[in-house]
Amino acid sequence: MRFSVFLNARTMSADADKQLIIDLERHALLAGELGFDAIFLPDHHFNGYMPVASDSYMFAAYLAAKLPAMHFGFSVTSVPLHHPVRFVERINILDHLTKGKLLVGIGSGTTPEEMIGFGVNYKDAGRIAEENLQAAEALWTKTVDDAPVELDGFHKGRVLQRIAPAPYGQKHARLMPVAMKESSTTRAAVNGWPAFIPAFTPPKIGGTEPLSHVKKYFSSYHEQLLAAGHAAETVADALSWTTHSYQCVHLAPTDEQAHREVMEILTAYQEAIEREAAFNAKAEADDANKKTDRTNSALTEEWMATWCLYGSPETVIRKLRDYEEVGIGNILCGTVTGPLTAQRLAYADQTLRLLAEQVLPAFK
Template sequence: MRFSIYLNAQTRGPHEDVGIIETLTRQALEATRAGVQGIVLTEHHFSGYNTYGDNFMYAAHLAAQAPPGTRFSLAVAVPPLHNPMRLAQRCNLLDILTGGELIVGFAAGGSPIEYAGMGRDPSQRHAQMIHNLEILEAALAKEPGDPPLEWETAFEHGTLHTRIMPSAFHRPAPAFARATQSDSGAEWTGRKGWYLFTAREKPQPLAARWRLYEQALREGGHDEATIQERLDWSMVQKQVYLAGTDEQAEKEIRERLVLMAEHQRRSFGMVKDLRDAAHLKSVVGVSPQNPDEFLDHAMLIGNPGSVAEQIREYEAAGVRHMALLFNYGFMPPEISDRSLRLFLDQVLPAFS
């Protein structure tokens, strides 16, 4: 089992932003120096759900400080919110800055407040994502001597005459992933030979999805070494909370889920005129609006022994890489530090 630390701390206002980013940086470096193998960064804007916003820039900053060989995963970049030429360029540059230790995951996102802020319409986000990814791949594959690449999205158009600069570290493009909650998405991802990112699901359904993904990798004609490497670094994301006892962990984390649900309702309520604005269920499955379901599907909580047992269930389902979120729900640094420290000291050694 491989582990990455997933960075996605929420903020309640500008008075918290600097301290949160400083805490996340410290925790990411502490975790990777203790043996956690990767850092995962996500993309959210304007809503307070993610404090740093720009996961490419933040990953570049962390790559200069993390131990050599640290694997960076973006979970995710949202193609409809980007100019595809700039997105291609940023993917390649970050691949170089991480020494080729990069997986760029893509998903359609869906937060109406984020789409509104970027001047985008979320109603066609899935179709736009696939279309923009086709442009991205064509741009990355283009060589200077090829005919000009004419491209057009729902919001922009242009012509690429030369190539995307810089090139990637040691391949035509960085490694790519798709984040999806569906079996059809897992099959699409496997046929492409991309990594699979998913979240907020229990071991049994994940075991079935992993089998579909592996079958699609094989049907896509990928060699055995590629298949095993994709399975090694495909990812399940979980929010984690450790305390001295199971009872203490559940009591304290339920208080955090109340705060998260309140913040989500306020955020969605700002854009009631947009499609999907009234849908409080997360685009990645369960929502803190239903705390029992969220605890059951999205979280690993308890004392260190209980959390290790829960991880073993995912390992038995075929999962080889988990991205764990320790800082969320407006936790003071001492609370998230305590949970992270229990994991590093008492859980991580059992999987080394």
């Protein structure tokens, strides 16, 4: 089983952005020293959720120069917010810089406030995402001698020659759909790509039985992956990166200490969420941008059961054995969840060290 670090911190004011970038770099370098498999970054805008995630590709390129052995991933790129040409170009460049160690999570986005900043209506996000992905595949396969690729959806353009640089390998970098919709599951399986395996089923986001959802989605993906007729090494690679995500992972020497500290972390996280919710309410002022689902408070049992992994190393190992048995290949650990104060960073580093020293060896 692989273990990856998800950089998902927040700032509460503009004057905190500078220190957050410094602290995230140091935390990522520590993850590299301790033997984690990958660094994953989100794609967010405007609201203080990972300010550096306004261009995660740029930050990943910077980190890749310092961590040449590390894989880099995105959880996830909001495809409707990216022009297909820029999407393809930047993925190709970063795939070269990481020597093929790139995993591009793809989705339609979750936040109306971010959508309207790019002129996208929330209700149109799924359609635009599909348009953009189809256009991206056409751009990746285009040669100089082919007819122009015409972009005539939400994003416009006419590409006469080809995308430069060309992909790093024979094919473009691996994309990672979220295996929730049947079409996304099929896209991952048919292409031999890994997938994110959800721990809930909409419209209810959360619940106290995340493993039941993980089993359901993983089984559907796994069956289609095997049925697609890929080479054994392609299947093995896809499964080794198929990912179960935790928004908040926190370890301490004892369960009691871990619970006390994680409640402190989640209290600050919920305060940040409520601040962001006020701006999202403004974004939902019209029917085209109304959300149809809501996430419970992070301080509820359902949120913690779905999104948190915490406890002593022994407890965390026991909890993860169930996911290992299902066949999950990669555990994505949100280690810096919430506002990244000095104390929060100390908790994050504590978690990295306990994971590396006691949990990772149990699964390698």
